[in-house]
Amino acid sequence: MKLVSHYKENRSTNAPQIINWRKNNLGESLYYSYRATHYNRATFPSRLHCHDYFELVIFESGDIHYICESATYQPHMGDVLLIPPGMFHMSAIRCDKTSYKRHVFYLYPDALDAFGCSELTSFLKLQRSGLTVFSLEEQVKTELFTLLLKLDKALELGQDPSYEALAIGLVIQVFFFLNKGVFAPGQRCTPLPETLAAIKKYIDDNFREISSANEVASHFFYSREYVSRLFRKHFNTTVYEYIKARRISYCQGLIAQGCSISEACYQSGFENMSTFIRSFRSIAGMTPSEYRKALAKKA
Structure with a gap:
């Protein structure tokens, strides 16, 4: 690979x-x-x-x-x-x-x-x-x-x-x-600043279920703008992009363990295959099928 x-x-x-x-x-x-x-x-x-x-x-x-x-x-x-x-x-x-x-x-x-x-x-x-x-x-x-x-x-x-x-x-x-x-x-x-660390941990623990930055903000009783600004300042990314990256990383692990691509998609929190494949390609630089083939070639 x-x-x-x-x-x-x-x-x-x-x-x-x-x-x-x-x-x-x-x-x-x-x-x-x-x-x-x-x-x-x-x-x-x-x-x-x-x-x-x-x-x-x-x-x-x-x-x-x-x-x-x-x-x-x-x-x-x-x-x-x-x-x-x-x-x-x-x-x-x-x-x-x-x-x-x-x-x-x-x-x-x-x-x-x-x-x-x-x-x-x-x-x-x-x-x-x-x-x-x-x-x-x-x-x-x-x-x-x-x-x-x-x-x-x-x-x-x-x-x-x-x-x-x-x-x-x-x-x-x-x-x-x-x-x-x-x-x-x-x-x-x-350690990271306490508030930022708490928000990040919440996302890390729940990335498969979280649907938006609004949901994260509501959990902590913060405004969406505050949470988004905090993430952008410290991590140079958005809450949505971080959730997506967490899902793709989790999905790669599932594929490596032998899960089918469709199983990996839905278990990672994506609602449909088209969004999943597009997200996977944007982060991994290849499609899920290509990633699975690359893993098989390396094994």
């Missing part, structure tokens, strides 16, 4: 100034990019979303904070952030403008199997319930960034097989460091 096909095809055409953003698929289960981007509040593109693969971010610089489910985290240079599949998350700018630099890996647990290094992804199993942050020791941090610089340089040199082999070797070394346990989990995550 091409794990980043939707991400690559649907990135906004009104993109901010990108200094360096190369996309590199290293097989079907691993993607890497180094991203250095100038952002301001108007151009920052992130919104609350999830996917069915791991996202691993090695943070370099930028006045940014991350939101994952009900926790927020402000990263420091060299922090490693691991976001498991199915976790709703986003990054958000904390100032008027910033230069945001990070190394990003998207991967499935079998990403290194083809290279005989499956044990190097075992650290992915450390935590599956939310954001995991690792703060590296200074020596390890220096060595890791040296490897990442070499990796980006190797990929910059093109598709020559020798450089591709070099890149794969460097990726294996990067994951060797990440897997060795020479760093301790960070403890600087903080």
Whole structure:
């Protein structure tokens, strides 16, 4: 399954100034990019979303904070952030403008199997319930960034097989460091604001039954405008879009478990197939049938 096909095809055409953003698929289960981007509040593109693969971010610089489910985290240079599949998350700018630099890996647990290094992804199993942050020791941090610089340089040199082999070797070394346990989990995550966390939890618990933002607002005796404004401010999305994304994520899990597409549709809270298929395509980048075939191909 091409794990980043939707991400690559649907990135906004009104993109901010990108200094360096190369996309590199290293097989079907691993993607890497180094991203250095100038952002301001108007151009920052992130919104609350999830996917069915791991996202691993090695943070370099930028006045940014991350939101994952009900926790927020402000990263420091060299922090490693691991976001498991199915976790709703986003990054958000904390100032008027910033230069945001990070190394990003998207991967499935079998990403290194083809290279005989499956044990190097075992650290992915450390935590599956939310954001995991690792703060590296200074020596390890220096060595890791040296490897990442070499990796980006190797990929910059093109598709020559020798450089591709070099890149794969460097990726294996990067994951060797990440897997060795020479760093301790960070403890600087903080909860979302209480009101926002309560609203989000209510939606998370009832997304299959909730029909509109009005229903959410009524439950808390707030106005629809207040709830919508709160969601837009913190998550850069609407209540409706978040409910839809939650349903599609749940539906993907059902399809992976063997449910029929029609069963997955109605169990996820959709009232008809046409709306469901349209919503699925807009979020997953493919139809439910195509998604099921991709899962079968990957199995």
